[in-house]
Amino acid sequence: MKSDRGDIELAGVCKSFDGVTNVVDGVNLKIADGAYCCFIGPSGCGKTTILRMIAGHEDPSAGEIVIGGQNVVGLAPVQRRTAMMFQSYALFPHLSVRENIAFALRVRGLSKADRLRAADVMIEKVRLTQFADRLPAQLSGGQQQRVALARAAITEPRVLLLDEPLSALDEQLRVQMRQELRRMQQELGITFIHVTHTQLEAIALADLVVVMEQGKIKQAGAARDVYAHPHDRYVAEFMGGQNVLSGRVEKVNGSCFTLAQAASSGIEVPLQTRPSVSVGDQVDIAVRRDDVALVRPGRELPPGCTTSLPSRVLAIEYQGYFVKVMLDTVPDDAFVAYVPEKTFFADPFTVGDVVMATWATGSALPLA
Amino acid sequence: MSAVLADMPKTEATKTVAPATTKAIAPSRGERPRTFYVLATLFALYVLALYGPMFCIYILSFQDIRGGLVFPMKGTSLHWFVDLFTQVRTGDVKGSFDRSIKLAVIVTVITVVVSFLAGLGFRKRFRGDTVVFYMMIGSLVAPGLVLGLGTGLLFQALGLNASWYTSALGAQLSWTLPFGVLVMFAVMSRFNHVWEEAAYDLGASRWQSIRLVIIPVLAPGLVAVALFGFTLSYDEFARSLQTAGSLNTLPLEIWSMTLNVTSPSLYALGTVTTIVSFIVIGASLGSIVLIQNKRGSSTKG
Numbered sequence: 001m002k003s004d005r006g007d008i009e010l011a012g013v014c015k016s017f018d019g020v021t022n023v024v025d026g027v028n029l030k031i032a033d034g035a036y037c038c039f040i041g042p043s044g045c046g047k048t049t050i051l052r053m054i055a056g057h058e059d060p061s062a063g064e065i066v067i068g069g070q071n072v073v074g075l076a077p078v079q080r081r082t083a084m085m086f087q088s089y090a091l092f093p094h095l096s097v098r099e100n101i102a103f104a105l106r107v108r109g110l111s112k113a114d115r116l117r118a119a120d121v122m123i124e125k126v127r128l129t130q131f132a133d134r135l136p137a138q139l140s141g142g143q144q145q146r147v148a149l150a151r152a153a154i155t156e157p158r159v160l161l162l163d164e165p166l167s168a169l170d171e172q173l174r175v176q177m178r179q180e181l182r183r184m185q186q187e188l189g190i191t192f193i194h195v196t197h198t199q200l201e202a203i204a205l206a207d208l209v210v211v212m213e214q215g216k217i218k219q220a221g222a223a224r225d226v227y228a229h230p231h232d233r234y235v236a237e238f239m240g241g242q243n244v245l246s247g248r249v250e251k252v253n254g255s256c257f258t259l260a261q262a263a264s265s266g267i268e269v270p271l272q273t274r275p276s277v278s279v280g281d282q283v284d285i286a287v288r289r290d291d292v293a294l295v296r297p298g299r300e301l302p303p304g305c306t307t308s309l310p311s312r313v314l315a316i317e318y319q320g321y322f323v324k325v326m327l328d329t330v331p332d333d334a335f336v337a338y339v340p341e342k343t344f345f346a347d348p349f350t351v352g353d354v355v356m357a358t359w360a361t362g363s364a365l366p367l368a
Numbered sequence: 369m370s371a372v373l374a375d376m377p378k379t380e381a382t383k384t385v386a387p388a389t390t391k392a393i394a395p396s397r398g399e400r401p402r403t404f405y406v407l408a409t410l411f412a413l414y415v416l417a418l419y420g421p422m423f424c425i426y427i428l429s430f431q432d433i434r435g436g437l438v439f440p441m442k443g444t445s446l447h448w449f450v451d452l453f454t455q456v457r458t459g460d461v462k463g464s465f466d467r468s469i470k471l472a473v474i475v476t477v478i479t480v481v482v483s484f485l486a487g488l489g490f491r492k493r494f495r496g497d498t499v500v501f502y503m504m505i506g507s508l509v510a511p512g513l514v515l516g517l518g519t520g521l522l523f524q525a526l527g528l529n530a531s532w533y534t535s536a537l538g539a540q541l542s543w544t545l546p547f548g549v550l551v552m553f554a555v556m557s558r559f560n561h562v563w564e565e566a567a568y569d570l571g572a573s574r575w576q577s578i579r580l581v582i583i584p585v586l587a588p589g590l591v592a593v594a595l596f597g598f599t600l601s602y603d604e605f606a607r608s609l610q611t612a613g614s615l616n617t618l619p620l621e622i623w624s625m626t627l628n629v630t631s632p633s634l635y636a637l638g639t640v641t642t643i644v645s646f647i648v649i650g651a652s653l654g655s656i657v658l659i660q661n662k663r664g665s666s667t668k669g
Contacts, residue, residue, distance in 0.1 A: 057565060078571035090562040094584045104570035107580070155570060 005068040006081075006158035006191035007033040008054065013063035015049050015215075023049050024060070025215035031193065031208060033068075033158075036185050038202035039195045041212035041238070047195045048163055050212075054193060055084045055161045067159060083152035084161045088168055089144050091136035097147050098123060098132045104155045118154065125187070126150045141169045142177055149184060160185075162194040166201060178204060199239050203227050211235050232368045233284045242286040243335050244367070249281045257366075259283060267307045269364045277366070284367040291363040292337035294325060294355045296347075304360035311335065313353045325349065329357050422642070429635035437630060448636040461621060461637060467532050468618035469644075472601040474533070475540050479597030480590055483548035487556045488582070508546035512606030515542060520610035531613035539607035544600045548593045555589030588656045595652040599645060 008031040015024040024046040031037045039047040052058040054065055056077040064071050072080040091100050098119050099106075105115035123132050126146040136144055145165060152160055165181065166174045182205055185192045196202055202209050203223040210220040211234075218238075219231045230236035236244050247259040250266055257277050259267040269285050271277060293302055301308055311327035318324075323344040329335035337357060349355060428435070432443030452461055490497065507515075519539045523530045530536070563585065567577035583590070605619040612620055618641060625634050 055569065057569070076571075077569045084566075084569045086562050086566055088560075088562065090560065090566040092563060092566070092581055092585070094587075103567070103572075103580070107567075107570060107572040107576045151570070 009066040038206035046215040083157035089148035290338040308356040308358040464621035475601035476597040479548040483552040487552035516607040535611035
């Protein structure tokens with residue numbers, strides 16, 4: 001009853017190392033066959049533990065892990081048909097690139113000629129033919145990563161698990177290898193599960209982004225959903241690109257409610273995803289940093305903007321295609337506007353200027 | 369012209385580096401700090417003190433038949449080396465040499481195997497690991513002569529005959545095993561346990577992962593452990609003195625010769641044993657280099 005499907009279902013998966021605290025705490029998740037899934041969260045949130053449980057390097061304390069319709073808890077990695085790419089690649093230092101890649105076939109008892117032939121095919125796939133006889137220590141970080149990928153892929157897994165695969169690389173190479181991972185995933189047509197703590201990496205690669213905190217899934221969805229429509233303050237702040245404000249609901253009228261802020265006038269927020277808001281509730285809202293427009297006091301607000309908060313410019317960072325303007329709009333939280341470069345330099349602000357921060361009312365998002 | 373060219377980069381470099389930094393970098397060429405010469409002299413004296421006495425023995429062993437036990441040298445020949453292996457009155461050199469080598473080989477094999485297993489065992493913490501560790505250190509620091517004496521007495525009390533391959537072997541292991549295990553710990557500290565996990569992930573059994581990953585990666589370290597085991601056993605004296613029984617090992621034989629042999633044969637024996645030691649050390653280091661070179665180019669074929 002072996003299935004080639006690499007769809008994964010986690011049902012009530014828990015893991016505790018000391019029997020007291022759950023590092024992974026009741027995780028339920030479905031990952032489609034052939035999907036690129038990224039687990040993201042701060043260190044210690046349990047993302048790597050989940051990966052290792054799917055890989056078979058750790059047994060869950062409770063729950064089921066189903067791959068291709070079969071509960072794999074207790075099975076060895078080879079029986080699960082999963083393969084793992086380790087964080088620092090864990091290439092065998094005494095074996096050449098070719099022998100590293102052929103290792104899985106060697107332990108299966110394939111003859112030397114057969115396994116080296118198969119390895120050469122794989123080496124070609126990751127474009128390392130001219131380095132086949134080198135030792136891992138003689139390769140660059142990017143080349144080592146490709147060896148690790150090839151070594152895992154030669155086992156013909158239905159799920160490939162990658163533990164922070166890009167963290168050992170420098171910035172430029174990271175972007176390049178990111179594309180290569182995506183290309184390999186499409187070429188192999190198998191499920192990739194990738195653990196990272198870099199938001200950009202997750203949203204650039206993944207079909208399914210899973211945001212975790214303290215052993216629990218905070219939000220799982222398409223990259224754009226998670227980035228543009230975070231469920232709560234944690235996800236909004238963790239994924240970045242959002243300003244989070246909190247306040248008390250002042251009045252609710254029809255499709256909108258008004259949020260009273262300690263230090264500023266009312267903020268009007270549409271009632272889309274949060275129907276049950278009543279006066280007096282403490283509510284968080286998110287406003288994308290690139291949705292915030294800055295207007296000099298006394299000037300007319302752009303159309304659709306009903307809220308404007310007086311702020312002082314704290315700092316300005318030039319970022320190339322946009323300018324990051326940090327403001328003191330709200331007392332406790334950071335408030336940042338990403339102003340397009342051309343807009344900014346048409347009428348540049350300096351630190352200490354007073355501006356009105358405003359946004360189209362419809363772009364404010366109430367959080368859970 | 370060439371001198372000028374050679375000087376060019378130097379002046380260039382000194383110009384760009386701040387004066388304070390120049391002094392720290394200086395040892396590259398010329399103008400070394402005064403402390404360098406002080407320390408170099410100290411080191412030279414140390415080497416002289418270390419090897420000087422031994423060189424006296426090596427030199428005096430090459431005298432001719434008129435040779436005595438003290439300087440000055442009387443002629444040069446290999447007479448005393450021949451004497452060493454032909455004369456019965458100098459003692460059972462050949463037999464004791466034989467026993468010492470055999471014993472050293474047995475000790476080496478046991479030390480390597482046990483140290484390797486201990487290295488594997490200590491990868492993870494286990495109940496009583498600290499006790500085991502300190503007991504090991506205890507056997508390392510126990511006075512050798514007393515330990516040897518005790519072993520000899522114990523054998524007597526048990527009605528067993530002390531001999532080089534039973535009681536002496538045990539007494540020597542009490543010394544080489546802790547050493548080997550300590551070296552193994554140092555070697556293991558550089559072993560990345562993710563390699564094992566990777567092997568398991570790729571379908572290797574326990575045994576395959578030991579044979580194909582752990583042993584090859586640790587091979588140079590295992591050679592070092594073997595070298596330790598061999599040399600410690602080969603010149604071990606204190607622990608063997610009361611445990612070797614009726615047949616001497618080489619160090620014991622040399623010791624008894626110092627009491628009754630009054631010819632440069634004794635020195636010739638010193639020269640020969642030193643050569644054997646150096647051959648063993650050279651072979652070990654050579655094999656480590658060979659392993660590492662092989663890793664660089666073995667996979668071409």
